[in-house]
Amino acid sequence: MSQAQSRQSFTIHAGRAFIESGSKSHWAHDVRLTVADGRIARIESGARPEAGDLRHACLVPGIPNLHSHAFQRGMAGLAEQRGNSDDSFWTWREVMYRFLDRMTPEDLNAIAALAAMEMLESGFTRLGEFHYLHHDAGGHAYADPARMCAAIAEAAAETGIALTLLPVFYAHSGFGGLAPSPGQRRFLHDLDGFARLLDGARAAVAGLDEAVVGLAPHSLRAVCPDELMHLQAMAGQGPIHIHIAEQVKEVEDCLAWSGQRPVEWLLDHAQVDRRWCMVHATHMTHEETTRLALSGAVAGLCPVTEANLGDGLFPMADWLAAGGSYGIGSDSNVLIDATEEMRLLEYGQRLFTRRRNLLADAATASSGEAIWRAALNGGGQALGVEGGLKQGNAFDAVSLDLDHPSLCARGPDRVLDGLVFASGRAGIDCVWRFGKQVVSSGRHHARDGIVRRYRKTLDRLCA
Template sequence: MASAQKTGDRNLFFDRLLLNGGWARNVRLTVSSGVIATIESNAAAQPDEERHGCGLPGMPNLHSHAFQRGMAGLAERRGPSGDSFWTWREVMYRFLDRMTPDDVRAIASLAYLEMLEGGFTRVGEFHYLHHDRGGQAYADPAEMSRAIVDAAATSGIGLTLLPVLYSYAGFGAQSPQPAQMRFIMDIDRYARLIDAADAASRDLPDAIVGVAPHSLRAVSPEQLDALGGIGANRPVHIHIAEQVKEVDDCLAWSGQRPVEWLLNHAAVDDRWCLVHATHMTPAETAALAGTGAVAGLCPITEANLGDGLFPAEAFLAAGGRYGVGSDSNVLIDASEELRLLEYGQRLMRRGRNMLAGGEGRSTGADIYAASVDGGAAALGVTGGLAVGAAADIVSLDLGHPSLAGKRDDELLDAYIFAAGRSALDGVWRRGEQVVSRGRHKDRAAIVAGYVATLERLTA
């Protein structure tokens, strides 16, 4: 018998659904105000219910710079000397120099559409483009943040907005470069920005505003201390130890490596997300795992920039948590982030099934569950599909050839390592379907706005 349903509630029925406790059959979800109100397994579908074959919890995307979606493909030309993150950054500075809030809105809308089509249902937007093209502050400190909020509303994706504090060009409070002036602010202006971002996102369902010191090279120790008051009870995200040069510069400045310095000088706990954390010693790796903080891994971007590979095996052995993000948005695909995460470890360790939790366990199921859990924790929300969580769901097309004959965890292995995003069918955000047959409901309008913006910016 169907459960009682209040006016305004809606039911979704899945033949199989991956709940937080594992796979369930013939599952009816009752969604009320965007949140899962009840879960009934082994139910009988009613004739008027939406019925779907296989559902998974939506994947959180814990680290994005949405505006960089517009420069995808523009930094793949070899320079006169060794290319690296630092030469890529110069291309990025030139690209963003002309962007207006309307441009950011159009580009972010396309990025968020692609995230939804690619299996992500919530994004952590690490947003540091704050000022106008001359580096002057807007009258509204959250002018650019409002563009991000508008893009989230247009696409329907969940948003954890992470306004970035960026004050310096290098360790030891080095003076900013001219190309960085659109980012730069002091701690007092940053506090006003956080208040303005709260106001700007107030009407966006389940939006969260966190704090984000850009990196140890871009903030001072005094500013990091001051963020403790501004960021009380908020998610805290920071780039760290992404590049070998960053580690060397931190050692020259402080005598300590970046993760080592941070753990010795800040109260890092489970509200924190350390993005990349690629270059750590075994001692740093174990210490970071012990804090409960989430490692924010971005395998596609880290590969694109030549960053290196995260020490995942040791981190997991120490009880560490991780999630994934699309970072530079050069390619947006949740399954590809997970596949490349595992494949990177295989190449480094010359083995297989490196991130599975033990003998006989499914690699796909374990990395999917870990990334949902860690990503949600980093973004300040309840992860997975359970009563009280947002009804953020993706469905697989069981007619896809790569999923033929697969059951339960085998579906996750086949989705991640064989089918990829071509197996994604529907996406629900707070119980409302925003993607059907793999396409966002507003794709045509959003793509048209993006194309017009890029043609102008690259003319």
């Protein structure tokens, strides 16, 4: 399996482009970008188009999706019927356990390919896959312990999306090393088995362009303190992601176990720094929020899933005041749309504070631009890459249809507002990943075949 291929150089001319200059993003007019072997070799601003140039009205950088569970795309809409008790994350989790019970590597591959295709069509160009479905239906390791990792890598190769693979260590069902439940049997490892899984994961992604392998302690309830210390050493300088403080019950259980809240405990007992991505981090005190922001860790925010599960709202005002970085993810993949994640992120804060344009910053008055830039930079840090339209970087780019009713007649200071808050993914025309065009006129080049295979897979799993 290989994503790499012979690539020809080409030049693309954009009427306007959101490019990087030094450490800053800004709009430039009449931009010619020369792409060679998947990377941006040259950027010229104020340049006239030349014969042979590809012509597009507007280019923006593709966005990293820093948190996804690809297999959960298959259960989108299957957990929206009320049960016999109050529904919450914990009742949703039981539906998830039942859904994955019969899933094979081939099934996972078909579902992950659909998810990755939809990500690319919505402007995501790198997938951060928080991957914890490791074993067969009986809870036994496959002959290749990284077979499920390979299914994800194969989906990335088929669709063209970049991949940061985050194999998950999961050993317990609750704080203090509680024995796992039967529904968790497909996730479980000891440290030696997990080391073998990491080796297999690195082999599985070896043929992909710019692939990164990090790791993910699932949560403090699934990992004991001594295991967490070993996992930090295994990670080296690679990304470390963890679910934390997502639900109130998690906070209460952590207090009962340790006398500390989850974020408080982690900051006191782990070497939290820029390698870390704290997924959700919804329920924090002001002090925890400030300490975590100052550590350099990225907050991994997934507004669509957090709303779907009834998790709560991230303390964004305190986070930004402390200089915190954030990125966005599609998490449960109940809806895959980069602009919808961004829009709901801002709207959730508006509903909570009864104010508007809360995520605009000192660099720009544009909320859409500020969120896009934050998602680009925070997501790149969390996934171990540098993004943006900058010389030397991969050409991961999105062209916008400025004839769309919600994008026409907008100057560059308003075009991302129109995209995020009005047109959504309908305003996206083309997408390139590592110099290869994978989306044209809003459709992935392999959409029809991927959808057919997905439908067959779901027919079997839902029978």
